[in-house]
Amino acid sequence: MAHPHVIDYYFATVSPWTYLGHARFVDLAHQHHATVHVKPVNLGEVFPVSGGLPLSKRAPQRQAYRLVELARFSRHLGIPLNVQPKFFPANGDLAARWIIAAGEVSVEQALALTGAVGRALWHEERDIADQETLAVVAHGIGLDAQSLSDRAQTPGVAQRYAAHTKEAIERGVFGAPTYVVDGEMFWGQDRLDFVARKLAK
Numbered sequence: 001m002a003h004p005h006v007i008d009y010y011f012a013t014v015s016p017w018t019y020l021g022h023a024r025f026v027d028l029a030h031q032h033h034a035t036v037h038v039k040p041v042n043l044g045e046v047f048p049v050s051g052g053l054p055l056s057k058r059a060p061q062r063q064a065y066r067l068v069e070l071a072r073f074s075r076h077l078g079i080p081l082n083v084q085p086k087f088f089p090a091n092g093d094l095a096a097r098w099i100i101a102a103g104e105v106s107v108e109q110a111l112a113l114t115g116a117v118g119r120a121l122w123h124e125e126r127d128i129a130d131q132e133t134l135a136v137v138a139h140g141i142g143l144d145a146q147s148l149s150d151r152a153q154t155p156g157v158a159q160r161y162a163a164h165t166k167e168a169i170e171r172g173v174f175g176a177p178t179y180v181v182d183g184e185m186f187w188g189q190d191r192l193d194f195v196a197r198k199l200a201k
Contacts, residue, residue, distance in 0.1 A: 005034040008180040013092035019118030021189025032199040038110040039164040040096035050174035087127040101151035
């Protein structure tokens with residue numbers, strides 16, 4: 001019997017590209033019975049060592065084209081997205097810790113919360129850096145918000161977030177989302193076709 005594929009899913013909670021690819025990625029992983037390791041990372045630490053720039057420091061033409069591409073992919077995929085949401089740029093660290101806390105219960109909870117956080121920021125105009133907002137988002141998908149909030153504040157969760165970020169840097173990850181399938185890296189939601197081919201092997 002073939003071994004299940006293993007996917008390390010590196011992403012930033014505030015990334016619009018993570019949000020645009022998330023549902024398709026989850027569907028693919030389920031379809032192929034892949035084992036997913038949910039690993040939110042801090043892009044603020046990844047960019048300086050990988051040649052990336054935070055959005056505010058990118059050249060104006062790059063910033064302008066990013067907005068065009070976000071609108072283009074939103075239309076193409078049929079996924080609603082505000083290209084300049086009310087609460088952006090946002091600090092995604094707290095949301096990342098909530099997702100890691102959800103992952104202590106199950107991968108499914110972590111994946112569900114990742115999708116809900118992306119939707120909250122990029123479609124519902126919510127502040128994902130706010131504890132109460134995260135509680136509402138988690139409750140809205142049937143998760144125990146109080147339990148998640150408590151776990152998200154433990155040192156172990158903060159340490160795992162730092163460890164995911166360090167691991168991503170060591171593996172050569174430089175942007176979000178990045179899917180590492182059986183050791184092979186695919187960067188960007190627009191590479192999910194290649195991920196699908198890899199999983200079909």
